[in-house]
Amino acid sequence: MGKQATLQLNKIPTFEDAKALDNSDLQNQAIASALPEQLEETVNNPQAALPKCICLNLEDLKCFESVESRFESWGVIFHNALAIQPSNPAFPTHLGLTMLTGSPKNGFLEANFLYPVNCVSAYVTSSQRLVLCAYDRDRQLLAQTVLPAANLANSDSAIPPNYLLTVTANNIHSVTFCAFDGQFTLDDFNFCF
Template identity: 85%
Template sequence: MVKRATLQLDKIPTFEDAKALDNSDVQNQVIASALRGQLEETVGNQQAAVPTCICLNLEDLKCFEPVDCQYERWGVIFRNALAIQPSNPAFPTHSGLTALMGSPKSGFLEASFLYPVNCVSAYVTSSQRIVLSAYDRDLQLLAQTVLPVANLANSDSALSPNTLLTVTANNIHSVTFCAFDGQFTLDDFRFCS
């Protein structure tokens, strides 16, 4: 069972919202690689001309590689991001071996979109409370999601590691992940138009 932490500024999430997000996992999603020319569709439907969701395949990144423009052709640019293969068992990955963390400034990571999106999500493991915030092109806050407590593996946290954080709003131009005085990892970063 996947645990989700969601807090929207304008709307109280419903069971139907979570169900709709789960359905988007299967339909019109593309796994986007950092390597040029690699593309894996998760649906066998070759007629889908434009994907509605892109999930980043972090496995092509080298450990300790700074991540910024590697996914620009997919529509996202990162700031203060580092690819890691966590050796600390408190920070397990959700899938594969590679995750992103905020670095060199710990506790912060930003993603900017070349074209506005309507939904952004990632599986997060954090040593502190973490806030996922979505902004419009004028940097006005659109929505926030909060992981209220740390969720490290092998801890007494009420939340399991790799909790799915999601923000939804029209015309998201950027998102930030902020864990004040903490460390966190992100995996399966996904955005939908």
């Protein structure tokens, strides 16, 4: 397991902040748990020092907390999302203790971005085949990727738990995770501008 750092700032992180993390995996990435008051101003300013990628710090969430607008200040609003600390060993965490799951409706989670992004990724463990879809402003499908089968821990699945799913396209405004009436967990939710 690599080093993990968390930025606890009340301002938009700069690239110098990212360099201070001293971890090549985190270069040009912020781990978001703070309230960046200037996000809109920074996103709309091409000369601003905005990190290229943001990884949401789920560890600040309370177990069973609804996550709807918790990260709105970082530019993402969730629908049907709940923070959990799973007790079922079939759903191990990737890093830390807290993950997201679709709830109250099983098998579905949506993230809407206030500003378009170009890449979204998360580590996924699912009891069913899972599809990650990216949509534009008009809800037209831009890209999708599939976890072809269940990947629960301690199962005979050929796919390991916490499998990285990524969608890449220009101007992604929302993504959905759908496990077709299954259950799944997400960890290390990232998005890049």
